[in-house]
Amino acid sequence: MYVLEEKIYFYLLAILPLVVLLFLFLQLWKKRTQKKFADAPLLKRLSPDTSTFKPVLKLVTLLLAFTCLAFALVNPKIGTKLETVKREGVDIVFAVDVSKSMLAEDITPNRLEKAKRLISEILDQLAGDRIGIIAYAGEAYPQLPITTDYAAAKMFLQGMNTDMLSSQGTAIGDAINMASGYFNDEEQTNKILVIVSDGEDHEKNIEAPIEELMQKGIRIVTIGVGTPKGGPIPIKRSGITETFKKDRQGEVVITQLDETTLKDIAGESNGAYINGQNTSEVVSFMKDYLGKLDKKEYETKQFADYKSQFQWFLGAAILFLILDLLFLERKTAWVRKLNLFNEKNEK
Numbered sequence: 001m002y003v004l005e006e007k008i009y010f011y012l013l014a015i016l017p018l019v020v021l022l023f024l025f026l027q028l029w030k031k032r033t034q035k036k037f038a039d040a041p042l043l044k045r046l047s048p049d050t051s052t053f054k055p056v057l058k059l060v061t062l063l064l065a066f067t068c069l070a071f072a073l074v075n076p077k078i079g080t081k082l083e084t085v086k087r088e089g090v091d092i093v094f095a096v097d098v099s100k101s102m103l104a105e106d107i108t109p110n111r112l113e114k115a116k117r118l119i120s121e122i123l124d125q126l127a128g129d130r131i132g133i134i135a136y137a138g139e140a141y142p143q144l145p146i147t148t149d150y151a152a153a154k155m156f157l158q159g160m161n162t163d164m165l166s167s168q169g170t171a172i173g174d175a176i177n178m179a180s181g182y183f184n185d186e187e188q189t190n191k192i193l194v195i196v197s198d199g200e201d202h203e204k205n206i207e208a209p210i211e212e213l214m215q216k217g218i219r220i221v222t223i224g225v226g227t228p229k230g231g232p233i234p235i236k237r238s239g240i241t242e243t244f245k246k247d248r249q250g251e252v253v254i255t256q257l258d259e260t261t262l263k264d265i266a267g268e269s270n271g272a273y274i275n276g277q278n279t280s281e282v283v284s285f286m287k288d289y290l291g292k293l294d295k296k297e298y299e300t301k302q303f304a305d306y307k308s309q310f311q312w313f314l315g316a317a318i319l320f321l322i323l324d325l326l327f328l329e330r331k332t333a334w335v336r337k338l339n340l341f342n343e344k345n346e347k
Contacts, residue, residue: 005308009073016063023059058324065320072313088295089129090190091146093182094119095175097197097225098162099137100245101255104198106231107277115196115225116157118276121283122194123150129290132182135160138167140174146184170200172265176209180216190293191218194286195265196276198226199258210268220269221289222262223276230256 102112131153133143144156179193232244232252244252266273274285
């Protein structure tokens, strides 16, 4: 297992293409200037030891030195051993609505992006809690099993979009049913299902799934994303809105935040509801809500004793810089003595 301590220094690698371009420009300028001074045969006689290969070799060693130096600044670390550590927390499953209505832009930039940001901000506040992710639209789909890997959770979260599920709609009931079997620790006393949605549910019979969830001791927290006023659902191509979704009568569909449904779901499961418009308020609410719950101690394995590896890259950078100084822009003497191309017999 490895960790990159200062990833920002990878941006230094963007200088490499500029160095190559500068090198090519200088070589072109040098050739043009030499042509003005003398023709090719005369230049060859005046400077017979000039190498065409050495400048390229010097460029390559310089680029390698700079690349190694950038990696040294990033400071890769390798976990040398896997150890079992004890942590405590609650189990949280996020059910994210990825139906087309989540593309509405009544909240900037749109409801789905707002939902992803809310969850990401909540994850930043978690410590020992285990998390899972479910995506749902016309059906529910498991995205990430229960884990403590928040980095993986954010990666899966960013990859979620409204095209990942073919069947459309907003089947909150399916998401609740899936969450019922998603928690894999029977001893965990506190299990939370967090539904992030605009509440537009096309399946109204959700009492049975909620009842089953309550029997397993799972509470539901709902976060409403959108506005009561609502907005149209844009249909875009290459990031540009071409038109808006219309119903069978040709009227533009206006999707609205259904807070009533979300509040009912939370109320029936002894959970809580909060409007997701203000990110900081949602994060603060979730932090306080989870802080009041009893946390269960559990064991997990993780890499520890990370050791820095920057010295290897720094050493390689210094080596390449030394080689660059040793490579002169003329032919190597012992190579010239080989007379590989019968130069000495040319007239």
